[in-house]
Amino acid sequence: MISRSQRIVFWGLVWLSVLMLSVPTIIVVGASFTQGNMIAFPPDGFSLKWYEKIAMAHDLRQAFARSLIVSLICLAVSVPIGTLAGIALSRYRLRFAGALQVYLLLPFTIPLIGSGIGMMLVFGQWGILGNVWPVGVASAVINLPFIIWSVSSSAAVIDPDLELAAESCGAGRVETFLHVTLPSVMPGVITGGLLMFVLAMTEFLVSLLLTDARTVTLPVLIYNNIRSIITPDLAAVSSVFVVIALIAVWLLDRLVGLEIFLKSK
Secondary structure, eight states: OOOHHHHHHHHHHHHHHHHHHHHHHHHHHHHTTOSSSSOOSSOSSOOOHHHHHHHHOHHHHHHHHHHHHHHHHHHHHHHHHHHHHHHHHHHSOOTTHHHHHHHHTHHHHSOHHHHHHHHHHHHHHHTOTTOSHHHHHHHHHHHHHHHHHHHHHHHTTOOHHHHHHHHHTTOOHHHHIIIIIHHHHHHHHHHHHHHHHHHHHTOOHHHHHHOOTTSOOHHHHHHHHHTTOOOHHHHHHHHHHHHHHHHHHHHHHHHTOHHHHHHHO
16 A cells, blocks of 8 residues: 555655646746746736737748658558557567567667668759648658557457458458558557657758748748747747647547557557
């Protein structure tokens, strides 16, 4: 049995961790509502003028649109590959499965700067450097392990009798995959897809290496601006990223359920 003092210490550490993780976000969001011209917390009054400014800023809107395109391309590349790889690694006995799994998880072992420079050299050799879509492909490659792990977690708990029942009823392999296997791993696909979308939307280092002044994404544009002066409109942009993350969590809860997601981990 856990004693009362141990419970107090445990929950004290939990709330301390929550506080430490929340304080930076609270400060940034609070500073975005200031009336002043400099970032301050507590904010100097309350105003939405900085949100109005970023909504009217043409360069910010274009950069946000590019980041959105990057995220959609990342989804289009990573979801099919990650789903098939996750199912294959979890459900089937593949030759050289261990080596294949290590290869697919290599992005986690290679420093991000190394991956970014390598892709910059490759894309530059192909003459496509400076376009937006290679950033989406690069984000998919770098973050692919996330969706593989997510789908593998869902595939590992599939009852094999369901697939056998479908095959015994005359369903072919494709029909069994589309109507039994894929729906069964859909929570993992949705979870991994939302995570890939958020990671691609906020990807900075790879975007910095693969874009130019005409095709910067939103994180790169923010970085370029804070090199001169940090103003409340940048806090407002950061708050938009927070809202995107919250929407992703809300969708995860609505489509999958946070309890199912946490249990799968």
